[in-house]
Amino acid sequence: MPTLDELLGEPRQFLDELEQGLLDHGLPTTLGPMDHICYRAADQQEYLRLRSALARVGDCLVEGMIGNRPIITFQFHHPLASPFGPIPCIELAAPKAGKQHRYGLEHGEIVVGNLTLLQESYPEVPFNTKGLQGPAPELTLALPPYQVKFHQRSLADTIVLEIARGEVIPVPTDYFKDKEI
Template sequence: MKREEAELFVRKGVHFLQSCGLPISEWSIDHLCYRVETEERYFSMKNALENEGKLLIESKIGGRMISSFLLNQPFEIAQWTIPVLELPAPKQGAAYPEGYDHFEVVVPFSLEKLIKNFPDLAWDTSAINKAHNREIRLWINDWQSVKFHEKSLADCIAQELGG
């Protein structure tokens, strides 16, 4: 987990969102997602991250394991404190370069209102009807994005675990 790369990625994403006219400075960034290319790398990173934070959950989602960690030392990037790192195992048949894939923003209103307020943006709404923490997305480039949610990942995990 390279903190310098995380900072560069978040700053690039924030700049992109600001150029779209989104008031990102008013919203929270709740987690970063770091993708790996192989199962071996997933287990290696997962083991390393267990020394850097608390494993909140590891569960099978979309046919592959995803681990979420509450970091002992959160990312401090600009005005944001980002406490959680998500680490997905690679999907079968999908190739991703290793690195920061997306970050997630929690908005204080519905996703439909966000779309309505910014109708000219190229929203990816393919996951807006997910049963668990629905989302919409804006693509920064071919493989990196910013996702928007109504609840934080940590809150969703706590709810899933009954806490």
């Protein structure tokens, strides 16, 4: 069975770069727990391959359509060690049809108590605030080619709420037609 390093392309280096990016902006790594990392698949075949492989190292919390493409979240059997503490989950995103994007590890998300207080405490940090108005308010800090997002609720808790409210849009049964590995 492949290791997480083999599956995800050096998550430790990715996490070290996120840590350094925060420190370069004067942010401590102790703002809150990093509840998940996100990997964007290069194509549908890679999504299916990683979905199958990640099912051996974690339990699926949900798979659904978000932004017109499947996204699945796994809770690791053994949390991923990081400079931010143990990371319990990984989000795997299929590519959006017709869109060019960078594939591989893309972002980490940190849960903080209050987004407004975070902004006020670090006014010199160039947070992107466009996500504050969405259903799950967030701040984003670009650390090219990566980013760190800040939320007030963990992804696992958000998933529980979305399932309870019936908000998960199932992946159409024929979405991966002719794409099985």
